[in-house]
Amino acid sequence: MEQETKICQNCKKDFTIGSDDFNFYEKIKVPAPNWCPECRLIKRLSWRNERSLFKRKCDLCGQDKILIFPQESPYKVYCYPCWWSEKWDAESHAKDYDFSKPFFEQLMELFLNVPRLGIILRWSA
Ligand SMILES: [Zn+2]
Ligand SMILES: [Zn+2]
Numbered sequence: 001m002e003q004e005t006k007i008c009q010n011c012k013k014d015f016t017i018g019s020d021d022f023n024f025y026e027k028i029k030v031p032a033p034n035w036c037p038e039c040r041l042i043k044r045l046s047w048r049n050e051r052s053l054f055k056r057k058c059d060l061c062g063q064d065k066i067l068i069f070p071q072e073s074p075y076k077v078y079c080y081p082c083w084w085s086e087k088w089d090a091e092s093h094a095k096d097y098d099f100s101k102p103f104f105e106q107l108m109e110l111f112l113n114v115p116r117l118g119i120i121l122r123w124s125a
Pocket of ligand 1: 010011012013036037038039040
């Protein structure tokens with residue numbers, strides 16, 4: 001399919017869908033988007049918390065930190081230095097899929113077990 005210019009159904013601006021994009025949508029069996037790339041990105045990122053900060057203990061070093069997950073959140077949360085350290089092994093959280101149990105039950109176990117990065121810091125010189 002040729003490239004096509006569409007009007008974003010959200011912001012009403014023009015955007016172009018390339019022929020490669022149409023091939024990809026065909027391959028994964030999804031319809032072409034009605035929203036422009038920027039609106040789709042905003043929608044995808046809208047769930048992210050980057051403004052609310054909580055005092056919470058890091059689940060690896062145990063120190064009080066300022067993180068994006070509150071203490072009562074059910075997730076395992078590591079502070080920035082711990083996350084990037086060699087003190088833990090991400091592969092140790094890998095599990096084989098158990099065909100005798102429901103998929104989402106196993107996914108939830110993973111969500112609760114695999115550590116999350118508590119905050120994204122950017123150090124610049
Ligand atoms: Zn748009
Ligand atoms: Zn830590």
